[in-house]
Amino acid sequence: MLVCHYIGNEALGVATDSSQQHPSQKSRYWRWLQYIGGALIVLLLLAERVGWVPLPILERLEWQAYDLKVRGTLSEQADPSLAIIDIDERSLYEIGQWPWPRATVAELVETLFTEYDAGLLGIDVVFAEPETALWQQHWEELAREHPQLNDLAPPANGDEQLADTLADYPVVLGYYFQASRQPSDPPSVGKLPMPARVEESTPLPFPTPERFTANLPVLQQNALSAGYFDNPRVDADGVFRRVPMLQRWEGELYPNLPLAMLLTMLGQPSITPMIGEGAGVSQLEALDVGGFEVPVDARGAALVPWYGPRGHFDYYSAADVLEGRLEPGALAGKTLILGASAPGLMDLRSTPVGAVYPGPEINLSLLAGMLHQSIKAQPPWVLGFELVSLGSLGLLMVLLYPHLNAPLLLVVSGVLLATAVGGNLWAWFQGLALPIAGLLLLLVAQMLWHLAMNFLRETQQKRWVADRFGQYIPPQLVEDMVESGESFGLEGEERELTVLFSDVRGFTAFSESIPPSELTEVMNRLLTPLTGAIHQHNGTIDKYMGDAIMAFWGAPLHDEQHADHALEGAFAMLAALEDINREFTAEGKPALAMGVGLNTGPMSVGNMGSSFRMAYTVMGDNVNLGSRLEGLTKAYGVSVIVSDTTTEQAPGWCYRRLDKVRVKGRSTPLWILEPISRWESLTQSQREWHTAFEQAMDLYHAADFESAERAFKALPDQDDAPTQMYLERIELFKADPPPSDWDGVWTHTEK
Incomplete structure (x- = not known):
């Protein structure tokens, strides 16, 4: 039809300039374009959901939406029967660096059960290598050189001592699998526990690792059980969201540490896979563990139920246990996990509730979720539900949106968005983790597409009217604000500048004296006037480091009096701190002190960083010296210290x-x-x-x-x-x- 119209106009010698077409005629073309574009958006999202067209951004949006739901619905209700025995930094300081002697670990285990009457202990650590004791290796040689040692018994074997202790108490050990193996990797070491009893009618798609690192046979044989603590299902962004409950090794299935602890608590019952029907397929839906239902996905992974941020469960320092510093009965009957939160031991993970989260608390959260039946489910019908939701909502928008003006389109989009989010949250509180990113992307994409089309259509109509009345409407100009051809890349320039470092003394103790909810407000009240004092005297804020500030003078704008202005800024900061202290003391808070260090000299300044993030900053030896001078203010008992080069520039x-x-x-x-x-x-x-x-x-x-x-x-x-x-x-x-x-x-x- 369009082709015939074009040929007819050409044959008649009529101009076919689009500006001469009537607005109503062009409006129909735009509306059809809206229909086609809207339908393509729906088809693209449906194709992505069934796996025909991969869209990595949609997966990442889904992860972010899931994380937001987790953080927004934390229960903050800790189970007092669950706790962590923490190998923290204080334990390493008091007892020694890890690994500890097996005799020390044995003493810790025995103390937990004999002195504190613990109920069950899971160990989020693997003892894969025999303990090598110098006295044992060289005892005979020493005895020959020192005959008086013949009357003494040789040193006790730490592995046997720990094994004897494990045999006396309910302890579940930990180990780990490796999903892949390099040719240079050694073979599997240690002894695996007895596999779980799983009633499989057909083999299910559980992860199949290629290597394991388990505990010494003498230890594993004396422990009740063991469970792995690795996670081959970490998402591509490095965040722990789900953990496989079972992994298959040589045809047998082995539980993770939380599941192994639950099985031990229940007397080692059989595990029954529950198969569900959805979207025309059968897939694994849950595991029945002695009457406890554990929702899992098709590959046997469960979503970790997050109860709160790091430290939600009770933590007890291993050093306090060994030294007997806990209250009697503090651990009576409790289910415990022994693990490490010390940064140097590398058992820290990224999770939806914290970028740095201890591995033992992840395992304890999963155990709590199984005990309280609070693990979110993603049943097999979720995919079908999402396809129907995308299709029906997409069809509604494709047919409706082309007939709405911009304000009404925004209102309708807002209502649909609120309905989608509200329904998804309702399902979340019912224990279902339904996807939401596809619907949100559909709503936003449709809204932006139709708003853009409405804008272009209205622009064409205005242009036609302007042409008809002989009005010339010039195009909008986008001015380029770059005044020079200089590159704003990673390179910098060297200038003589003055750098300032400030640090509030005693702020850690100050922050501990106020509720955490007030800390952000206090930081804002502190940093805002200090920043104002710097800006008032032409300073550039480089960065904030907690309560510390780094600033410099002389860039980006040249300042011949940068040292003088930096000194004025330093004294203005001290004056501002006095005003802040008057407010704090009136509120019953302790007053604060501050140290300031200034140094002047050549520094490299410019946009520095990476292609992902740039920062306008200064670098160089003279910058480091400024930081050192700030650190000396406390040693000399003064508020401001400057270098001799600063005094030369500010006589x-x-x-x-x-x-x-x-x-x-x-x-x-x-x-x-x-x-x-x-x-x-x-x-x-x-x-x-x-x-x-x-x-x-x-x-x-x-x-x-x-x-x-x-x-x-x-x-x-x-x-x-x-x-x-x-x-x-x-x-x-x-x-x-x-x-x-x-x-x-x-x-x-x-x-």
Whole structure:
């Protein structure tokens, strides 16, 4: 029809410029284009859901939507019968680095059951290698060299000691499988436990690893059972969301650690797979474990039920258990998992409720979900339900949206969006984890497509009217704001700048004195005026590091007085902190102190980072020195310390020399100074005090310690921290004089 119309116009010699076509005629073309585009969006999403057209972005959106639902519906109800025995940093500090002697582990296990009456212990650690004790290896040689040792019994075997302990108490060990194996990998080590009893009519698609690392046979034979703690089903973004309940090794099925603990608690019942029907296919839907139903997907993986952020369950330090510091009965009857949260032991995972989450708490969450029957289900009919939802909602939008104007289209889209989200959340609270990303993407894509088409259609109509009335409507110009051809890539330029580092002292203790819910507000109240003080004096904020601030002067805009302005900014920050402290003390909060370090020198400045994220920042040795100077403020008991290069660039200020030092990471000594005030602001008494202090410093550096001591003691302010520091140093040097070539440099070995 369109072709015939075109040929007819050409034959008649009629102009076919689209601007001459009537708006009503062009509106029909646009509407058909809306129908076709909307239908293609629906077909594309349906094809993705059945696996014909992969859309990785949709999978990632689904993960993000799932994570939002998890974080938004955390129960925060901890099960008091479940707890973690934590190999934390304090345990490593008190007991020693991991791995601990097997005798220590045996003592820990025995203490849990004999002293604290624990109910069941799962161990989220594998003991794959025999303990090698130097005394055992060389006992005979030592006995020959020292005959008196023949009367002593050789050292006890730690593995046998631990095995004997495991035999006396209900303990479930841990081990791990590997999904793939490299040619260089050693063969499997250790001994697997007895497999689970699973009533399979046909083999189900559980993961099939290629290697395992299990416990020593002597340990496994004495333990009740064991379960693996690896997860071959981590999503592509590295986040733990689901965990396979069983893995198949040489035809037998083995449970993960939480399932092995549940089986132990129930007396090792059989596991019955529950097969469901949905979308015309049969697939695994759940596992029946002694009457406990565990919802799983088609490959036997269960969604981890998250109850709260890290630390939701009770944690007990392993050191406290060994040292008997827990209250009697604190662990009575509890089901425990022994594992590590110390960062150095690498048992930390990324989860929907935290980027750094201890592996033992993941296992305990899964065990809690099985016990409380709170694991979300994704039954086989979910795919069919999603296809029907996408198809019906998509058809509605394809037919309806082309007839709606922009405001009404937004209203209808909002109603549909609220209905989809509300229904999905309702299903979530009913225990169903239904997909939502496809519906959301469909709604957004349809809304944007039809809004764009409406805009283009209205633009064409306005253009036709303008042409008809002889009005010239110029196109909108998009101005390029780039004023030069310079690249904003990874390279930087070198400039002389002044860098500032500030850190609030005692903020950790301060934050512990307030509820966590108030911490964000307090941080904003603290950082906002400090940032304002920097901006007020032409400073550039580089970054925030908790309660610490890094800033610099002299870039991006050139500033010939960058050192002077940096000093003004530092004193403005101190004044702002005084105002903040008045508010805090009035609210019953402790006052805060702050240390500021300033250094001036050549630095590299510019857009630095990666193709994923850029930051306008400064780098170089002089930046590191500024950080070191901030760290020295506490040692010298002053609020601001600057380098001698800063004083050279800001001669209008009065400084007192604090010390000639060699800081960590630099071999060249330098003078560090404390800015007092601008020279014109000094009172006569301040000038006299400054002169007297400098004279005392000259005597000290001339090694005339007797005279220097009298000079420092003659200063009017004896509570001054640097004065007291030098009096203490002089006492040391009087008792132990420095060498004749002493240069007065004090070396700092800490940052």
